[in-house]
Amino acid sequence: MSLPSLLLVGCGKMGGALWQGWLKQGLAPSIILDRRCDAPPAPHRVVRTAGEIPGDFKPDIIILAVKPTGMEEALASLRPFLDGAIVISMLAARTVESLRAACGEATSRIVRAMPNTPAAIGKGVTGVCSSDLDDAQRALCTSLLSAVGDVAWVDNEEQLEALTPISGCGPAYVFLLAELLEKEALRVGLPPETARLIARGTVSGAGALLAASDEESETLRKNVTSPNGVTAKALEVLMAPDAWPATMSEAIDNAMKRAREMAS
Ligand SMILES: NC(=O)C1=CN([C@@H]2O[C@H](COP(=O)(O)OP(=O)(O)OC[C@H]3O[C@@H](n4cnc5c(N)ncnc54)[C@H](OP(=O)(O)O)[C@@H]3O)[C@@H](O)[C@H]2O)C=CC1
Ligand SMILES: O=C(O)[C@@H]1CCC=N1
Structure with a gap:
C-alpha cells in the first residue's frame, strides 16, 4: 500500500505499537515527533520538537498519540501543519469539540480513534468515528488503521467512549489473566519456567483458537x-x-x- 504523508505525534506505548505494526506491513510514517523515541534506521525520521519539522512538510494525516493531558501543547506546536490534514486522535477522553478547539482556525478534519496495543503485531482492534470525512478520506483512514488489525467504525463519540474500556483497555485484562494464572501455577507447586510457559501458552493459545474459530466464545468455553x-x-x-x-x-x-x- 502506498502511504499518505504521515506524521506520528507521540511514539510511546500506543504510538510505538502502531508504528511497529505499520513497519511490519512495510509502511512507515514520514515523520515521527517524539521527545524520547530512539531514532530508527533511515529512511524513518524522528524529530524531538515540532520546530524541527521541515516547514514545507504537508502531512495528509496526523496521528496524535500523546497523553490526553498533552493534547493542547502538541496541537498548538503543530499549527503550521494542521491546515487540510486529517487529524486522527488516539487520545482517551478527548472530545472532537476539544480537539477542534485545540486546532484553532486550522481547516483540519478530526477523527477520534481508540486503538489497542496488539496493533504492534497487526492484531489490534481500532474503534473509530468522525463526521468530518468524505468517502475517500474515510477509506484512507480505514486502510491505514486496518494495516494494524481490525477496524470498527462507530456512529458517534458516545459509542467510541463505550468501546474504550472494552477494546482500548481490554488487553490489560487479558494480560492480568496471564499474570494470575502464572501466579497460581507457582502456588500449586510448578517450577517457574513451567508456570510461565503454561500460563502464557494457555492465554495466547485460547486467543488464537478464538481468532481461528467461527464458534461463539461461549461454545469454545463449553467445549472445555x-x-x-x-x-x-x-x-x-x-x-x-x-x-x-x-x-x-x-x-x-x-x-x-x-x-x-x-x-x-
Ligand atoms: N497505552 C495504550 O494501550 C493505549 C493508549 N491510548 C491513548 O494513546 C495515548 C498515548 O498513550 P501511551 O502511548 O500509553 O503514552 P506514552 O506516554 O507511552 O506515549 C506518549 C509519548 O509522546 C511523547 N510526547 C508527548 N507530548 C509530546 C510533544 N508535545 N512533543 C513530543 N513528544 C511528545 C511522550 O514523551 P514524554 O513522556 O516525554 O512526554 C511519550 O514518549 C493516550 O492519549 C492514551 O489515551 C489509546 C489506546 C490504548
Ligand atoms: O488507560 C488509558 O487511559 C488508555 C486508554 C485505553 C488504554 N489505555
Whole structure:
C-alpha cells in the first residue's frame, strides 16, 4: 500500500505499537515527533520538537498519540501543519469539540480513534468515528488503521467512549489473566519456567483458537467444560453472579467513570 504523508505525534506505548505494526506491513510514517523515541534506521525520521519539522512538510494525516493531558501543547506546536490534514486522535477522553478547539482556525478534519496495543503485531482492534470525512478520506483512514488489525467504525463519540474500556483497555485484562494464572501455577507447586510457559501458552493459545474459530466464545468455553468435570468446578466459582460477571461490569463502569472525569 502506498502511504499518505504521515506524521506520528507521540511514539510511546500506543504510538510505538502502531508504528511497529505499520513497519511490519512495510509502511512507515514520514515523520515521527517524539521527545524520547530512539531514532530508527533511515529512511524513518524522528524529530524531538515540532520546530524541527521541515516547514514545507504537508502531512495528509496526523496521528496524535500523546497523553490526553498533552493534547493542547502538541496541537498548538503543530499549527503550521494542521491546515487540510486529517487529524486522527488516539487520545482517551478527548472530545472532537476539544480537539477542534485545540486546532484553532486550522481547516483540519478530526477523527477520534481508540486503538489497542496488539496493533504492534497487526492484531489490534481500532474503534473509530468522525463526521468530518468524505468517502475517500474515510477509506484512507480505514486502510491505514486496518494495516494494524481490525477496524470498527462507530456512529458517534458516545459509542467510541463505550468501546474504550472494552477494546482500548481490554488487553490489560487479558494480560492480568496471564499474570494470575502464572501466579497460581507457582502456588500449586510448578517450577517457574513451567508456570510461565503454561500460563502464557494457555492465554495466547485460547486467543488464537478464538481468532481461528467461527464458534461463539461461549461454545469454545463449553467445549472445555466436561459435564461434572474439573473445569465445571472452577467455573462454578468464577461465574457465580457476584464473581466475574459482576466484577467485569463494575470494572467497565469504573473505567467509564474515569473517562468522564478525564473529559471534564
Ligand atoms: N497505552 C495504550 O494501550 C493505549 C493508549 N491510548 C491513548 O494513546 C495515548 C498515548 O498513550 P501511551 O502511548 O500509553 O503514552 P506514552 O506516554 O507511552 O506515549 C506518549 C509519548 O509522546 C511523547 N510526547 C508527548 N507530548 C509530546 C510533544 N508535545 N512533543 C513530543 N513528544 C511528545 C511522550 O514523551 P514524554 O513522556 O516525554 O512526554 C511519550 O514518549 C493516550 O492519549 C492514551 O489515551 C489509546 C489506546 C490504548
Ligand atoms: O488507560 C488509558 O487511559 C488508555 C486508554 C485505553 C488504554 N489505555
